Amino acid sequence: MKSKTLFDKLWDQHEVLSLEDGSSVIYIDRHFIHEVTSPQAFAGLEKRGLPFFRPDQAIATMDHNIPTTGQANPVMGAESGLQVSRLRENCAKHGIALFGMTHPMNGIVHVIGPELGLTRPGMTIVCGDSHTSTHGAFGTIAFGIGTSEVEMVMASQCLLQRRPKTMRINIGGKLSVGVTAKDLILYLISKLGTGAGTGYFIEFAGEAIRLLSMEGRMTVCNMAIEMGARGGLVAPDEVTFNYLIHREFSPSGEQWEQALSGWKLLKSDDDVVFDREETFDASDVAPMITWGTNPGAGIPITGTIPDNDLKALAYMGWNGGEKIMDQKIDYVFVGSCTNGRIEDLREFASYVQGHKKADGVTAWIVPGSKKVELQAREEGIEEILNEAGFELREPGCSACLAMNDDKIPAGKYCISTSNRNFEGRQGPGARTLLASPLTAAAAALTGRISDPRRSVIPTKFGTPSPTTKGDE
Amino acid sequence: MSFEPITIITSKVVKLQVDNIDTDRIIPARFLKSVDSSGFGKNLFHDWRYRPDGSPDPEFVLNKPEGQGQILLTGKNFGCGSSREHAAWALYQYGFRVIISSGFADIFRTNALNNGLLPLEVGADTLALLMDMHQANPSAPWTVDLQSQQLTADRQLQTAFDINPFRKHCLITGSDVIDYLASLKPQILEYETNHPIK
Secondary structure (H helix, E strand, O other), X not given: OOOOOHHXXXXXXXXXXXXXXXXXXXXXXXXXXXOOOOHHHHXXXXXXXXXXXXXXXXXXXXXXXXXXXXXXXXXXXXXXXXXXXXXXXXXXXXXXXXXXXXXXXXXXXXXXXXXXXXXXXXXEEEEXXXXXXXXXXXXXXXXXXXXXXXXXXXXXXXXXXEOOEEEEEEEEOOOOOXXXXXXXXXXXXXXXXXXXXXXXEEEEEOHHHHOOOHHHHHHHHHHHHHHOOOEEEOXXXXXXXXXXXXXXXXXXXXXXXXXXXXXXXXXOOOOXXXXXXXXEEHHHOOOEEEOOOOOOOEEEOOOEOXXXXXXXXXXHOOOOOXXXXXXXXXEEEEOHHHHOXXXXXXXXXXXXXXXXXXXXXXXXXXXXXXXXXXXXXXXXXXXXXXHOOOXXXXXXXXXXXXXXXXXXXXXXXXXXXXXXXXXXXXXXXXXXXXOOHHHHHHHHHHOEOOOHHHHOOOOOOOOOOOOOOOOO | OOOOOOXXXXXXXXXXXXXXXXXXXXXXXXXXXXXXXXXXXXXXXXXXXXOOOOOEOOOOHHHOHHHOOOEEEXXXXXXXXXXXOHHHHHHHHHOOOEEEEOOEOHHHHHHHHOOOOEEEEOOHHHHHHHHHHHHHOOOOOEEEEOOOOEEEXXXXXXXXXXXXXXXHHHHHHOOOHHHHHHOOHHHHHHHHHHOOOO
């Protein structure tokens, strides 16, 4: 039998029809829905008089435009309020499970899917959101789609797609202490460029990936889209299975055993050839931070701001040729589908424990889900944050895309654990510096860009380390 | 969304010579708060097009006389970032029908095709040439013939472009993929019988 990549195995398993022009009709196992990219799709479906084909395979949440304080009595603009109420009506009408604001399972779509066991190895998963690539960490084909495609999945549980090419990125070795999965993915994008993945689906492999927790793998796959890839995936292993067992919607008992035996087969064949292969060494990765206006603009924290992109320099208000270290910051945002999970909050808390937030810094710590919020409280993270001068907000996408009131003012610098530093992404004129939760913590304490390795101190959560495994 | 079929487009060309234009640039997230699919054209490229006080920025191309046309000529990796289909809606509703670039982000390309917007991809060298030709004669009409898959720039340069045959059919007839997928119900039901979800 011909050798295959994991991606191709999953693609073939989900192919309903293979068309002459090389396109495929692909079956979608799981469809996540949120309030911003779905209303036009629901309306389109009704206009055509088509039923919602498989409501049991859809899960809806509210995350993009909701406030991150006072959710019990939410204050929202009329338009955002309408999107939220329209989602509620649509889900009720079509029989779709909805985790709305304050629901114990509410949260950012790419945080709740995995933490509830709705995301499982071998699945095809889509959502009207580009960071759907996050779910690839479980060995799935997961990718973001537009609203027309959301409507297609509602109507048929299928999509018409061209088969992407395959790329494998091997990362050998181990990440150093103080260097996280976020630094790794920022490093890869800085090396390969924001368009390198266009037309490809990426498999992340190698020792450094195996050593990452599921949360770290999610951070890496989350930002595969920032390389232009449709998605990224990691072959499932014991780390995956240990994460998934006993989750709310994970199979149990005999069904778990049955699923597990199938999941263990999900890997690329040893002798398979990818369309493109890249190899890196994890020990070359330092804490990374972006200086410019695309996610490929990452440099080591000890690095120098380049002088060749005048447009980006003007927007960021910087002179090329200066060190990025010690530059002043105004805001800190910890959260998003990239770094809003419990491990991220643990890392941040472990770093700021016993210290004080710098004066003049505004910090927003936004859990990725209601469960993360609750867990942060139970583990004492919220208390540590409060003592250090931070507060924990309620879950949502928040300042990652600034659809709600969590906007960075024009001209202000925000060190952000999110995924995009595009012009205006965090608000008109906002200046975004992408970094890990540890690097964000170091900046939050000094008010300046700081090297988190300078003072990595062991705490009750252990030494912040990229190889921290397990979760609860 | 329903759209006007494309056969032949002859129009002036709007040049926006910037690489990696992301969909947040095309339409910022704060303008996505609608449950309708119309009304996005006025916010196309909003934060380049308007000053913070809301007045049009006269330096931005859409606010100049050469900012009107059905063809947009732009830099590589157009439409990267967010999957928001609002970006395609905004471009279409402003009046664009063709975007010429040396590369499109995958999700944007699909969104464009689903909304009657032709992503016309040329090689990097050709793109550079087209940028120069536009510089030399910014008001010359260019022609895109979808049937014969030919772009004619300023009656001087003719170049062929690729498009998937089914997508071409959809653009020429103004039809979309949803009805096709819905028509596959027997095959989809058979697939489901043979492939239970684990």
